[in-house]
Amino acid sequence: MTSQELTEQIFKKKSFLCVGLDTDPDRIPTYLLSEEDPVFSFNKAIIDATHEFCVAYKPNIAFYEAVGIDGWKALKKTIDYLHTEYPEIYTIADAKRGDIGNTSRMYAKAFFNDLGFDSVTVAPYMGKDSVEPFLEFTNKHTILLALTSNEGAFDFQTLETDGEELYRKVMKTSKNWKNAKNLMYVVGATKAEFLGEIRKLIPESFLLVPGVGAQGGSLEEVCKYGMTKNVGLLVNSSRKIIYASDSSNFAEIAGAKAEALQKQMAQELEKL
Numbered sequence: 001m002t003s004q005e006l007t008e009q010i011f012k013k014k015s016f017l018c019v020g021l022d023t024d025p026d027r028i029p030t031y032l033l034s035e036e037d038p039v040f041s042f043n044k045a046i047i048d049a050t051h052e053f054c055v056a057y058k059p060n061i062a063f064y065e066a067v068g069i070d071g072w073k074a075l076k077k078t079i080d081y082l083h084t085e086y087p088e089i090y091t092i093a094d095a096k097r098g099d100i101g102n103t104s105r106m107y108a109k110a111f112f113n114d115l116g117f118d119s120v121t122v123a124p125y126m127g128k129d130s131v132e133p134f135l136e137f138t139n140k141h142t143i144l145l146a147l148t149s150n151e152g153a154f155d156f157q158t159l160e161t162d163g164e165e166l167y168r169k170v171m172k173t174s175k176n177w178k179n180a181k182n183l184m185y186v187v188g189a190t191k192a193e194f195l196g197e198i199r200k201l202i203p204e205s206f207l208l209v210p211g212v213g214a215q216g217g218s219l220e221e222v223c224k225y226g227m228t229k230n231v232g233l234l235v236n237s238s239r240k241i242i243y244a245s246d247s248s249n250f251a252e253i254a255g256a257k258a259e260a261l262q263k264q265m266a267q268e269l270e271k272l
């Protein structure tokens with residue numbers, strides 16, 4: 001999917017919500033555990049109940065890897081289900097990959113070609129040749145970790161190097177990489193106060209903003225400082241939506257949580 005198509009979906013649905021599919025077998029309703037594929041059954045129910053309120057889903061790959069081969073199968077079934085039933089939905093593999101170029105190319109093939117995700121999160125630490133193999137794919141996005149939502153972001157990302165904070169250097173430098181038009185960036189909702197300055201550096205780029213909900217980030221603040229005339233935001237919430245209830249109507253409750261966020265987003269979009 002292109003950035004323009006994503007933007008069109010955002011205006012059509014009046015939503016820039018990304019629902020995080022961080023599906024942990026220990027947290028899903030126990031009655032689902034007797035199903036053939038509990039993780040897929042959970043995801044399918046969540047997707048069916050939330051799809052009209054969001055434009056993207058973000059499975060965090062760790063949750064699938066953690067349960068081995070069954071996890072990969074559930075991930076594949078989930079992404080295939082999205083492609084078949086809701087092809088207008090944008091998909092993000094939150095995998096945080098990146099290696100020497102030869103190996104990054106294999107990661108890119110896995111997430112873009114085999115699984116068919118629209119985008120993948122990538123760590124910038126190994127530099128240009130570790131990221132450019134992801135950027136070669138047409139109509140696919142590479143979402144570079146810039147200023148993450150966790151406390152540890154202050155350990156390295158905000159350290160000054162050559163008089164500039166590292167996350168700013170990542171944004172500035174990556175703009176010059178081959179196929180940089182395919183880049184998006186992760187900025188945590190818990191770091192909303194940085195967004196004004198970030199927008200001066202990357203005025204047009206899409207930002208994936210995790211941290212609204214369980215991590216306490218404010219949607220209002222994110223929009224105030226980070227929204228552009230084309231929106232330019234995908235705001236993720238995972239646990240607060242998918243684990244809002246563990247009873248038999250868990251999907252309905254998740255749908256209501258997603259709808260509540262969508263309504264706030266619609267109000268923010270009216271300000272444009």
Ligand SMILES: O=c1ccn([C@@H]2O[C@H](COP(=O)(O)O)[C@@H](O)[C@H]2O)c(=O)[nH]1
Pocket residue numbers: 020022060094147148149150186187188210211212213214215236237238239240
């Ligand atoms: O800076 C980052 C980058 C990624 N994440 C991921 O997003 C979700 C957030 O889940 P919540 O339950 O809404 O807190 C999760 O998959 C993280 O690994 C992030 O939180 N911050």
